Amino acid sequence: xxxxxxxxxxxxxxxxxxxxxxxxxxxxxxxxxxxxxxxxxxxxxxxxxxxxxxxxxxxxxxxxxxxxxxxxxxxxxxxxxxxxxxxxxxxxxxxxxxxxxxxxxxxxxxxxxxxxxxxxxxxxxxxxxxxxxxxxxxxxxxxxxxxxxxxxxxxxxxxxxxxxxxxxxxxxxxxxx
Numbered sequence: 056x057x058x059x060x061x062x063x064x065x066x067x068x069x070x071x072x073x074x075x076x077x078x079x080x081x082x083x084x085x086x087x088x089x090x091x092x093x094x095x096x097x098x099x100x101x102x103x104x105x106x107x108x109x110x111x112x113x114x115x116x117x118x119x120x121x122x123x124x125x126x127x128x129x130x131x132x133x134x135x136x137x138x139x140x141x142x143x144x145x146x147x148x149x150x151x152x153x154x155x156x157x158x159x160x161x162x163x164x165x166x167x168x169x170x171x172x173x174x175x176x177x178x179x180x181x182x183x184x185x186x187x188x189x190x191x192x193x194x195x196x197x198x199x200x201x202x203x204x205x206x207x208x209x210x211x212x213x214x215x216x217x218x219x220x221x222x223x224x225x226x227x228x229x230x231x232x
Contacts, residue, residue, distance in 0.1 A: 081145035083121070083166045085153035095136035103150035106177055109136035110146050118174040121148070122167045123156040130155040131177045 091103045097115040101107065108119065117134040130152045139147040146168065148156070158164035 078167055078169045079145070080124075080165060080167050082143050082163055083146045083148055083153075083158065083168075084139055084141070084144050084163050085148040085150055085158070088150070091150075096138075097135045099135045101136065101149070105149050106130060106132045106152050106155075107135045107149045108132040108146050108152060109138035110134045111137060111139075113170070116175075118171040118177060119146075119168045120171055121146070121152065121156060122169075123158060123164065124167055125164075126157050128156050131171070131174075133177055 086101060086103065086109075088103065090101050093101050095101050095107075095109070099107075108121070110117070110119075113119075113134045115134055119132050119134065120129060121132055122129045132148065132152050136147070139145070144163065146166075148158075150159075153159050156164070156166065158166070
């Protein structure tokens, strides 16, 4: 009877192992302002107001729930970059994620993160705006088919292709009229 109980306990631990070991307590830092607008390892541009992070090994696009145990604040972030490359640190948070967690004044903070296996995108709160990068004319054509679009300035550096983008929008507007 003892052997069966021990065997069942081992089976239960292994079967729920992904849950038991999915939450990790780690050291986190956040990106410096100089990285704003630079390309990440995934090819995306880093934006300080996006809810993203860097991790050394997790696949790009992985969603993590990060929690600050000192104040119980939580944020969902998407892995878009590799790093941090400083010993003892496990994740680099975007500036927006660090602000939501209340770790800006600490520089490096202990956080808990859980890999969200069942999510393919970040759950949105009412104050978060998803940013998209206009990289090709197909995306611009899709935007042209929408009823409306709101463009808000956010002090992001505009690439040299902005003249081409303006011309493409003008062309699309001319076609619609």
